[in-house]
Amino acid sequence: MTTPQNTPPAYGLTTEQVQKLQEQYGKNELTPRKKQSFLRKALHIICEPIFLLLLIAATIYFILGEPRDGAIMLVFVIGVIGIDVTQEWKTDRTLNALKNLSAPRIQVIRDGRQEEIESADLVPGDIMRIAEGMKVPADGKILEANDLCIDESSLTGENEGVWKAAAGKAEPSSDYWRKDTCYAGTFVLKGSAVVQVEKIGAATEYGKIGANVASAPESRTPLQKQTDSLVKTCSIIAIALFVLVCVFTYLNLPDHAFPERITESVLSGITLAMAMIPEEFPVILAVFLSMGAWRLAKRNSLVRRLPSVETLGAVSVLCVDKTGTITRNQMSVQDIWAPDGDTQTLLETMGLACETNAYDPMEKAMVACCEANGIGKGHLFSGTLIREYAFTNELKMMGHVWRHDGEVLIATKGGPEKILDLCELSETERQITEHRILEMSSQGLRVIAVGLEKPVDEDAIPAAITDCKLTFCGLVGLCDPPRESMKEDISRCTKAGIRVVMITGDNGITASAIAKQIGMPNADRIMTGEELDSMSDEELRRRVRDVSIFSRVIPEHKMRIVKALKDNGEIVAMTGDGVNDAPALKYADIGIAMGKRGSEVSREAADLILMDDDFTTIVDTVRDGRRIYDNIRKAVGYVFTIHIPIAFSALLAPFLHINPADLFLLPLHVVLLELIIDPTCSIVLERQPAERNIMVRKPRKPNEKLLTPNLLWKSVLQGIAVFAASFTTYFSFLQQAPYNAPLARAMGLSIVIIANLFLVLVNSSSYDFAYASICRLAKDNVMWATLLGTFAMLFLILYTPLCGILKFAPLTMGQFFLAIGIAAGSVLWYEIVKFHSHATAKHKNSN
The missing domain is CATH 1.20.1110.10 (Calcium-transporting ATPase, transmembrane domain)
Structure with missing residues (x-):
């Protein structure tokens, strides 16, 4: 399968080229959908015991010399078979419609315009855009890459992320798996890229390995x-x-x-x-x-696995994330505090620690706050980005190294407890800061600490963010208010005997403040990720019976929480939107992925996709x-x-x-x-x-x-x-x-x-x-x-x-x-x- 040559990447394929290529290569599917014929459906129904009895009865009527009764019996048999075939046809049509709704989608450039299509409609030569949390739908050459890291374990068996580069910029290698190529079935862990499709369907590397997956029998x-x-x-x-x-x-x-x-x-x-x-x-x-x-699909709940429809009615515990599920996911900076009063340095450092193309709601709010205070993107990102310290769940902080206004700056932000550990503060300064953190958190604000280091030159840049010696710039309090309907929704869940458990990466005080605002029972019963680490499985099973808020958790903690609840005999529904939520979604009785902000990986692992990301829809x-x-x-x-x-x-x-x-x-x-x-x-x-x-x-x-x-x-x-x-x-x-x-x-x-x-x-x-x-x-x-x-x-x-x-x-x-x-x-x-x-x-x- 070859890629059409001389196709301008910025323009993409034309509609005429797409039509010709689809005729040549077909759909981007491992195996085409098999349609069962009407005759086969009817034969399957006739083989049921009840219809065999009907046919025997009709035969006996004919033997008794009553052909009229036998004929009427056969007419009725055809009528009942017709009803059953019609019901099967309606069921198949409904299921196919649901499959179409849940089909993975991808952004492509065609006729010079960016549009979203079903992944199955990709053809060789298409220019597609992939981003964090997506499943790569086809094999292709990377044209542009921005901090692109991909999990290729589905092909290679290696769990470590693979850093990719654009064609011509990747290091030469004799490996079979190329660094300038993306492969179908792999997942984007970080960054984004523009990719030109080379192979689709069964011709992809994933297709070669997993061609028989679609033919595997389904269990009852x-x-x-x-x-x-x-x-x-x-x-x-x-x-x-x-x-x-x-x-x-x-x-x-x-x-x-x-x-x-x-x-x-x-x-x-x-x-x-x-x-x-x-x-x-x-x-x-x-x-x-x-x-x-x-x-349910018409009410913004897309069911990916039919048995989950029945399981939904038995849910006894609902584990939800705070941000975007309970809250609106519309962050705004509500409070800033600089211990030395220099809010300008605090704001500028905060902005430099953000991504240049911010997609995270919190970072968007920070950049917007900078612009509202006269620090525009043009000034913030006018320098040269030398390197990044990536955010991880373990570190709970990140940083950017800039050459900005003629000097080298290391701008960092993250959880206050993590940033403060890297700052040189006196005991008094630390106590004042911690008191301020407590004040902000008790108001329901998410508190982020900001730190700055100015190395003398690029050679003095620390190898890891944990090696930095920061100057503490101050605190930023962000607010993501609860959805208006949350108080009523929590009340409905409580009356229905459904426990709502909040699992968040935020600190417990902030989470508790939000929980109290929405009337969540036991809002003051909090467990941190560190406490959870020190517990045995047996002790955790005992504690999860009355804990309503789990704070500062990482994905591994989510798995343990869900397992403990299930071991206690609960039917657990779990919401999630990120790549790291996929294991917990898969392990829960009902995994609920967010349709708007959710990653493709989380959606694939889920039983239910929430099309509007609204908690009310979950309750409904x-x-x-x-x-x-x-x-x-x-x-x-x-x-x-x-x-x-x-x-x-x-x-x-x-x-x-x-x-x-x-x-x-x-x-x-x-x-x-x-x-x-x-x-x-x-x-x-x-x-x-x-x-x-x-x-x-x-x-x-x-x-x-x-x-x-x-x-x-x-x-x-x-x-x-x-x-x-x-x-x-x-x-x-x-x-x-x-x-x-x-x-x-x-x-x-x-x-x-x-x-x-x-x-x-x-x-x-x-x-x-x-x-x-x-x-x-x-x-x-x-x-x-x-x-x-x-x-x-x-x-x-x-x-x-x-x-x-x-x-x-x-x-x-x-x-x-x-x-x-x-x-x-x-x-x-x-x-x-x-x-x-x-x-x-x-x-x-x-x-």
Whole structure:
């Protein structure tokens, strides 16, 4: 793969060149996205146990000489498969849309203009800009470099950063890995560069090594495993009952011919087996999680890993950075103090210690303060920058060596405790300074110390910043005020049983002052990084239970804090934006990266990307995570409930010696009910709003099962009630008119179908009464469509030629309203249970 020649770097490629190169080289991807064909999707669904049973039932109808019933069965099978394929297609479309939203982006120069594109759209010859915290998207030659240091451990295995230089300026080397080249898959640790792309996709060095990564199998999530286990358990029970019902039905037909006895008994067994297999569970999981992720994306929370949607609802501890998350990330200098009163020297030294192209909010505020006091950039950076002392988490300070106004200056700034250690101060001067630091910090200001050294010449410049002997210039107090909504957000978290833990590199007094301003509980319980270093893991696990602020921490500390919290049984969400936050984000149960100011590395390590960097969005996302999990549970409970009347009626029929031809539900009718169950559980219940108390209850336990005993009992009782109402009505009509099984069947099935609507209204909330759901119905087009669609289907099968084809008889208006009344009574009794729960809760609260 070659790079187009004679392309002016400042202009970049033209649109015409890009189009031709994309046709030649394709996308910048390791492997192209594979699209599963419609036929393969349909075949996968048909292989599910439930559909195999349906096909067997249709075949038996044809064998019995009833081709019309067999054909109708096949039409219904196609209808149910169509619903499932449509749901899969919607899920795939949602996931692809989410992938597009989360696709890495890169700044390039095209047609002489700088623009941002998806990394996948890069072509050889593109001029791209990379900066600190980004993942390099392609192999390329460095045209310009500014303090560029890259982590190439993903390729070389060496953890040390590699300093890069522009082509022609790098030292000659025989190494395979060039110093004037950037490689795809590596991370920018420091600095920035302009790079001309040479290789993309599988042709890159990373592509050669990791071409098989995309084809690696994905492991099943805990929630998927739970649903798989439920389906398998029900399938085993279904097989056992299938055999039992076949035997009983066969023995119950002594006067029938042998072939007819076999086919009738198999049909009865299939009806029961179909009723026992809740094949909707995988559909529920896929649809609810993908649609939940899509709804979150529209609210500025981009989910990168679907299982995290479900985990969000269980978060019990939220670890957040102070700057930019709790505060606005809009620093301004609020106070300056020079012990000798020379504020001009203090300000100029502070400015010289900043980067010439400041990107850090604190440095931007410092340079702005200098300009506001008459010290412009033109004066500050008019000299020659000789060397830099880089900032590190261990040092907590940095410095620049300048030849400025004819003399050599070492301008330094950093944490007061670090800078003061390099200054020659008397005991009295030190005490006065420390008192001033305490005053500034207690006001919520971030305090930075400034020091200056003037070596006699360049040969006297110390090798390391720690070797400097500084003159103390003074202190700078910066303020990054809390976001306006933080006080309310912290209150919401506290009510929801979620601990907010502040982890910051700032000092504890400043962090505590901010925490008190926003009403954070235990704002005076602080632990420093130095204290943490002296603790064993066991002691740390004990202390993290009540510490709310961790100050002066480094990335390794974040990892230990998250691990200690997780060891205590907490579900931990962690926010981060820098390269060094990536390990902690990866280790947390939910890693939350900042979308605006976050590095590409942190975003790649995270489960969730916050598009607006707003703490309120995190709280709203947790709330929505709880809503999604609640709705998954409601749907699972609903599926159990609605399957019980079907299963019990098939199980009871042989014991009551009911002729198989007169059964309450034939396989045909089970498929008809599936056409109602699938849309109800996967569309209607997915969109249910959050419960009123969703953010005033404690987080659920991490090991809590999806199908709890309480939910199972509720579903069983509701299912038995619907079964009792529908089957008793059917059996009563059957006894009154033995030769009119179609009428008895029509009454029983009508009750089940109408009860289905009442179940949605009653179970859409575990706390609100059904009338609240009815009020919402007036504003929800989907609920209206479900209600009207269900009644339209019922009228279609009762009062059109389909009635006879489906082996029903039309109901009189009196019988129809009787069915509505019985259906309502079979479900609305649960409102009394809700009323009793409300009364009990009210009594407890009053005591």
